Structures are given as structure tokens and as C-alpha cells.
Amino acid sequence: DAGVTQSPTHLIKTRGQQVTLRCSPKSGHDTVSWYQQALGQGPQFIFQYYEEEERQRGNFPDRFSGHQFPNYSSELNVNALLLGDSALYLCASSLKGALWDEQYFGPGTRLTVT
């Protein structure tokens, strides 16, 4: 049973470009959350998707957007990249209504903006 998978593993982009990161949730999970972990910081909640809609959003600008597909996989899109967007982007999946204990994280995508 595959856990949460993310692609790509690493990505290098230039300021002003756009990027799309992908996440496949753990089998049986229907909810996907995205977190940004900057260097030396803890993960910071970006938003959560359930039933193909954004349900909750953290303190991130509209440049950050997402999508959830009928198979529960999800994409995170970031437009007009800034140097400060360089971070590890983590995807976490769970079953709607489950305890936090039952949320699983993927290995992350390391984004470097130059």
C-alpha cells in the first residue's frame, strides 16, 4: 500500500515563473492538505482540499492555488514565483473527519527559486 507520494522530488525555477507540484494521497484517503516548510522553519499550512474544493486556507497569497481531482490527487500551483517561495512543499492526506494522528505526510518537493 503506497503512502503519500509527491512529484517531482526537486525543482529549480526562475523568479516570475509558474510551478505545479503534484500529490497522490494514501490509498483510501479523500482529503489533501498542503504545507510550506521554509529552511529552519516548521511546516506552515497553505490550504486543504476535500471533494474537489478548497475548504480551508492559511495565510498565503492568491498566487498559491490548488486543485483536487476526482481520484483525490491534488496539485499545488504557484504563480509569479518569488525567491521567498523557495521551500520544501509537503502534502498530507487523511480521511475527512479523522484524527490528526491519522494524517500522513509525503516526502515533499524541494523548490528552489533563483
Added chain:
Amino acid sequence: DQQVKQNSPSLSVQEGRISILNCDYTNSMFDYFLWYKKYPAEGPTFLISISSIKDKNEDGRFTVFLNKSAKHLSLHIVPSQPGDSAVYFCAASPYSGGGADGLTFGKGTHLIIQP
């Protein structure tokens, strides 16, 4: 404004001894707390949790203590083993689950177990 604070960026402990990792929070709405362990190139892995109705939760070598009045929690690892070397994150939420607003994480403490 850091609502969850882990004031020790790193901690070095001898193998076999007790490791104590600390976490403070400022948001009185937080009602559920978790500890995660993270190895390089891997995502955070859930370790142990505690609800605000308890002051202690134990799972094998890991025990979490919660002092609500002091807004402080700690993770005890006894005995510490080499495989415990990792970054430990404290996280909090007003809810026990459901995903609303996500989790709020501290900056982490890098635990190093010395042989």
C-alpha cells in the same frame, strides 16, 4: 507571531539517557497537540498526541506531558536510541481532527543521540 515555540534548535543526548524536548504555545484555543519526527528527505511522521483533557500520554519509550496552565508540553524519550536522531516538531490545533485550518507547527528541535 509564533503560536507554537520550540526554543531549542538542537539537543544532544547520550545513548540510553532520557531526551526531553520542550514546546510552548500562546494560543489558548489550542486543544490538541502532536509530536512529529522528521528524517532528512522524508516527510514528518506522527509520533504521539495528547488532548487537553489529559496531562500525560504514553506510548512505549515516548511520553508527552501537557501543562495547560503554563501552556507547555514536553516529549520524553526513554531510553534514547541512535535511531531517535531526527528533527522533532511540536504541532497544535484547536481540534482533534477534521483538518480545519491545518496544524500549527513549531520550528523544530534537532535531536542528536551520541553513542
